[in-house]
Amino acid sequence: MTAAPTVAVIGAGNWGTTLAHLVARNGHPTRLWTREPAQRDELNGRHSNEKAITGLTVDARVSATCEATEALDGATLVLMAIPSQAFRQVCRTLAPIIQPEQLVIHGTKGLEQHTHLRMSEILQAETCVRQLGVLAGPNIAAEVSQGKPAGTVVASRFPAVIAAGRAALSCPQLMVFAGRDVLGTELAGALKNVIAIAAGMVDEMGMGDNAKAFLVTRGMSELMRLCAAMGAEPWTLAGLAGIGDLIVTCASPLSRNHRLGVALARGQTLQAALTSIGMVAEGVFACRSARALARAHGLELPVFERVDRILHEGLAPGEALAEIMRLPAGRDVPSFAPASGGRSPGPTGR
């Protein structure tokens, strides 16, 4: 019997810590990298990481370290769980050490501010990594760490990456599905947060479940058109990384982006709303990126545009919804050719 290969997890937030716990429980020697010595000591000494994920007793086989060299040494698979705006800096830390044969899967749901780049693009720009994938889906870390059932996706063009991700993470409580569309999976994970902000606003305004479902569905339709225009497979949006993640993000009171929408609909400024949440909501950057990407691809995305104008240009949420309701109602769903079909997207049906 071969020993299970070593896995490095980069980032000891709630998701990184949860991933390390799952991997170690599956019998893999597991290193968890964190910048903070206090976090490392807590993990190695008390097998906990209370600030990141309250109440979890981390599998004792997780070994935490602040040294990237130690974390990566001999690791077949590297899992990255780093906030999007810190992702490039961490890549630069890893760059001198990481090896081209190491497989990398990141689980970051966001785009880089200003550049609008995806995490896989940053990883490839900053390091020698080539065999990469992305992990996404409806995965609230607190639930996964408690052993509640969930499904997730590893998307990659490399079968070895998918196989390694499955071997490390699959367990009776976590089904790991396979995808091929890295681009679509990354866009879905990042941009669904904008739709979650809109859902939070509608909830707080008491507009009802119909209005919420309407805006979420129209937002998804806009996201599908953007993904298709950028070369992704629009079907990806129908999977766990798309509607799956969206359902969790829009429904759960734990979602930061949903809570941001609630706070804004109460009339708080963006700054005050972010302070009250006390955490970064990826959607704040993502709506800027979505609007820039839409413009670059010549698309009009009414829901995305209005969330951005609410957050960054002071549009009132109620007025935004009224504007959307005054738009001409076109086709319900866009029609797409498959990536291989060579047809351009059909009428966009706003």
Add this chain to the structure above:
Amino acid sequence: MTAAPTVAVIGAGNWGTTLAHLVARNGHPTRLWTREPAQRDELNGRHSNEKAITGLTVDARVSATCEATEALDGATLVLMAIPSQAFRQVCRTLAPIIQPEQLVIHGTKGLEQHTHLRMSEILQAETCVRQLGVLAGPNIAAEVSQGKPAGTVVASRFPAVIAAGRAALSCPQLMVFAGRDVLGTELAGALKNVIAIAAGMVDEMGMGDNAKAFLVTRGMSELMRLCAAMGAEPWTLAGLAGIGDLIVTCASPLSRNHRLGVALARGQTLQAALTSIGMVAEGVFACRSARALARAHGLELPVFERVDRILHEGLAPGEALAEIMRLPAGRDVPSFAPASGGRSPGPTGR
């Protein structure tokens, strides 16, 4: 200026009454057909229909009648809002009267028990109607009648049907989108109720938001495969009649199907659960139909099959979820060729 054409609404339940109210408010002479003289008298006398939709003051231009001849006479457009299991009987009542030039849109979300036929098939089998369409989407009647914002879809192969539906129903609170896929829209409306039952079960079992999003997404993926196999456009599932309606049905405590799932997960028998809900839950029939249709098309649909076995064969909800979690995790999303592409559906990725 031409006078607005006359509209007949068949069925004075909560949805039919709401539709009649909207149509009349848009200035159309509106007849509302009901079997029950007491309901007719209440509508014509007090402009209310308390048993069907509490608190709504129905527009005074709605004229209720128990005579189908009177309801249909001179009506350009006929809107049908009849429970699926009574649909054929009502069609037989209308058959001797309805004219082939009358446009018909039905808003019934269900399939006929045992035959598994769609309402448009029954309508065509029983009457001379040919220019027909279907109305579907995330439309809780109570919210629409209160003037809360919503979006809906009229799907039809006949532009005249879509135009008539829009003219009758569009208003600042209701955006009416267009679709072409009658088959897919009917299947989505009927079969999403099965997924809502599953969602109610997971909620009640305390399995968490991840598990709920997982099952709902896998259920949608199964529904897309079934729709594609039956010749529908799988993209329809991405629209208001698909994920839009599903979001409302799975989230709202008002949904009968969701409540049925909750009751079953508490250990109630199907009969006891239905009695406690006090209304028909379309999903009870729909899961039988889904399973029969899947068998007929050679498909395995694990979520649909298990909901049916829970309802009709006594499978325990907890065991059903455990069975699903033990299945091999394949591809996340099916890949489809467009209807015109002539390719068969790709790997189904259970």
